[in-house]
Every structure is written in structure tokens, then in C-alpha cells.
Amino acid sequence: MRIVLLGKxxxxxxxxxxxxxxxxGLPHLxxxxxxxxxIRERTPFGLRIEEYVLRGEIGPQELITDVVFGHIERKxxxxxxxxxxxPRTVYQAEKLDEQYRPARCVLIDVxxxxxxxxxxxxxxxxxxxxxxxxxxxPPSAPGVxxxxxxxxxxxxxxxxxxxxxxxxxxxxxxxxxxxxYRDANHLIAIDGTSSPGEVYKTLEAATISR
Ligand SMILES: [Zn+2]
Numbered sequence: 274m275r276i277v278l279l280g281k282x283x284x285x286x287x288x289x290x291x292x293x294x295x296x297x298g299l300p301h302l303x304x305x306x307x308x309x310x311x312i313r314e315r316t317p318f319g320l321r322i323e324e325y326v327l328r329g330e331i332g333p334q335e336l337i338t339d340v341v342f343g344h345i346e347r348k349x350x351x352x353x354x355x356x357x358x359x360p361r362t363v364y365q366a367e368k369l370d371e372q373y374r375p376a377r378c379v380l381i382d383v384x385x386x387x388x389x390x391x392x393x394x395x396x397x398x399x400x401x402x403x404x405x406x407x408x409x410x411p412p413s414a415p416g417v418x419x420x421x422x423x424x425x426x427x428x429x430x431x432x433x434x435x436x437x438x439x440x441x442x443x444x445x446x447x448x449x450x451x452x453x454y455r456d457a458n459h460l461i462a463i464d465g466t467s468s469p470g471e472v473y474k475t476l477e478a479a480t481i482s483r
Contacts, residue, residue, distance in 0.1 A: 280381035304358035
């Protein structure tokens with residue numbers, strides 16, 4: 274089954290994708306991980322996108338599409354995957370429909386004010402990069418990473434004030450994609466405001482149990 278997960282940064286989309294991948298065995302394909310993988314393995318598309326990445330640019334959407342599709346083809350994932358971070362534009366959604374039409378497109382819906390709250394509750398391990406949340410996923414001992422024992426910190430750009438000062442991060446840049454799937458009656462919007470476990474139950478019901 275081909276599944277597309279959509280949501281704002283901080284919606285918990287990545288966490289849900291990992292959980293769904295563990296349950297179903299479908300590969301979790303995040304667009305960032307695909308680009309890194311293609312670059313690391315020196316594929317033709319990887320080498321082309323590397324030029325942009327090295328300059329700190331995203332790269333043209335057509336090339337990103339080629340990289341993602343090349344990866345799906347190369348890894349033989351065509352029959353099933355969980356896509357996270359792609360498509361980001363209507364062009365990419367159209368191409369995806371042509372090549373690998375998704376069976377389920379799920380939006381994890383979380384209001385902006387809750388996103389501020391969530392990101393400001395986030396703690397990051399200075400040692401291994403593990404991410405915790407003061408309420409939803411607290412470490413066993415306060416301020417200490419469960420995995421490696423290093424100190425947990427709040428990233429300076431994760432405090433509420435810094436987040437509110439960057440309104441553009443809340444602009445859901447995939448809104449036209451969401452609208453496109455909604456207009457085509459192909460969008461399943463689920464409530465992403467409860468705990469990760471609760472959201473996951475809804476996600477499972479909306480995808481593999483449907
Ligand atoms: Zn750690």
C-alpha cells in the first residue's frame with residue numbers, strides 16, 4: 274500500500290510515519306532521508322541534487338521529483354511505502370498520481386497554537402540527538418537522555434518566543450497539495466491534537482484497517 278502523510282512541521286508526522294512503518298513493514302520514505310541516501314550512494318540524481326544541497330538550497334521541484342522517483346525505483350519500493358515530506362507542490366502531487374498513485378493521503382491536522390506549544394516543550398539530547406517532549410515523551414530522569422546519558426537541552430530556536438517570531442514556519446507550505454487531495458475526495462484528515470499513541474490508533478484505522 275502506498276501512503277502519503279501530510280502535516281505541518283511539529284504535527285508529529287515523522288513520529289507517526291515511524292510507528293506505521295514498524296507496524297506494517299512498509300518503508301518510511303522521508304524526502305530528506307531519500308536525498309541524503311541518493312547523495313551518499315553517488316547515484317546520478319544524487320550527484321545532481323548534491324550541488325544544490327551544498328549551496329544550502331532545496332533544488333528545483335522537478336529534480337526533487339526525479340530523485341524521489343529514482344529512489345523508489347532503485348530500491349524497488351513501487352508497491353508500497355509511507356511518504357513523508359513529499360509531495361510538497363501540486364506539480365509533485367500530479368506526478369505522484371501518474372507514477373505511483375497513493376492509496377491513502379492522510380493529513381495530520383494540528384492547529385498552529387498547539388504547534389507552538391509542542392515545539393517549545395521539545396528537548397534535544399546534546400549527545401545523540403534524540404528528541405523528547407516534556408509532556409508526551411519525557412526522559413526517565415529529568416534532563417538526562419535515556420539512550421546515552423548526555424544532557425538534554427532546549428534548542429534556542431525551539432523556545433516559544435523564537436517560534437512565534439517565525440510565522441512562516443506555520444504557513445503550511447503544502448496547503449495547495451492538501452486542497453488538491455481534498456477536492457479530489459482523496460484526503461483523510463485526522464485529528465493530531467491528542468497523544469502520539471491516540472493519534473496512531475486513528476491513523477491505523479484510516480489506512481491499513483480501512
Ligand atoms: Zn542521547
